[in-house]
Amino acid sequence: MSITVVDTYSAMRRILMAPPADRAHLLRSMLEANKGMYRYHPGEIDLVAAHLQTSGFPLDRDEERCLDALDTLAAAGAWTRMRRALDDALAVLLEATPGLQAPDITVLLVLGDPGDDHFMGPCKGLTGFGGISGHIAITFWPYPENLERLKATAAHELHHNLRWAPGGVVWDPTTVTVGDHIVGEGLADAFARQLYGDDLGPARIGVPHLHDDEVFGKVLTGLDVTGMQNFTAWVHGDPSAERFGLTPVGLPMGAGYAAGNRLVDTYLAATGQTAAQALHADSAEIIATTLRRG
Structure with a gap:
């Protein structure tokens, strides 16, 4: 290639x-x-x-x-x-x-x-x-x-x-969920952090909310949402949803990125994998691993 x-x-x-x-x-x-x-x-x-x-x-x-x-x-x-x-x-x-x-x-x-x-x-x-x-x-x-x-x-x-x-990993528009999208962002951020460190790796829009438990909990309630028109609000946050005339859900900018980082980090710690090794990891398993660990 x-x-x-x-x-x-x-x-x-x-x-x-x-x-x-x-x-x-x-x-x-x-x-x-x-x-x-x-x-x-x-x-x-x-x-x-x-x-x-x-x-x-x-x-x-x-x-x-x-x-x-x-x-x-x-x-x-x-x-x-x-x-x-x-x-x-x-x-x-x-x-x-x-x-x-x-x-x-x-x-x-x-x-x-x-x-x-x-x-x-x-x-x-x-x-x-x-x-x-x-x-x-x-x-x-x-x-x-x-x-x-x-x-x-x-x-x-x-x-x-x-x-x-x-x-x-297959992205099927008819079945893909907010959780699939958020996990993808978390894995991509984890890979960037693997190569360039925690200061430069995370997407800037998610950094303010990486440790915000309230934001994380709110995102978890939307993981099963389908319909790609709904993803902007859950992944990027209300400012982007409003920009494109979509319905906000009460989340700040970059909320899904921050939540994705937390989901993925728990999974990587549990499995001992790197983000590169987890390139094709199943998003449902990543989410389940995190939820099992509380």
Whole structure:
């Protein structure tokens, strides 16, 4: 298998410096590399609309701010660091899971929208999507804390990609539960922590609630919820649910990530496994192990 980190730096710089009328076409060309990420989307996907709806950099404002952010990413060696992190993480997963069949993966690091208050605030300038086999997309604003966690973020998304790849854990939209999603986030965070430590490994949105028993208890009440439209509130929290017009459930931002970390850590401690070895661990067994231990 191979991992391709697309040179989105050059493409985004070209887009942001182009006449406004040409930007959508150039952006669409850049995003084509990850079009397969939307293969389960009903009907034809408008890549530019999807980019804008998911906090991607704007095409009609904030050009200088975005160009400055691109320069910050380039100065930090972001694309090289991501490529090395993904190669290192893959080697660890392959060693831990003999016979692992990994797909070719295309990775897009895309600048976020500095004018999007939800992205820059509650999301802390970072969203990632690695759940569709063969594709990883990371929307990023170069806050210092995000730059420090860049390699851990890449490892987190790679764990998702290989957990739900063909031959791995099946994500069936008709039966998948909040618990399945939360366990996946917990395992991906545990893998990032395995490689980069407890300071850099956890997703930032979950950190404030890692030790909050009330939040953990509330999340446990939703583990059997099905219907992927319900997952945002339980996994990401009310701020994201409200942003997308979904029903909040009374949870803070990142609650599901925090709960997932606790569920997974209990399981790993009980079994003596690493997060890499638990790549394909059954979410029901992980949850049951934690609940048995109280």
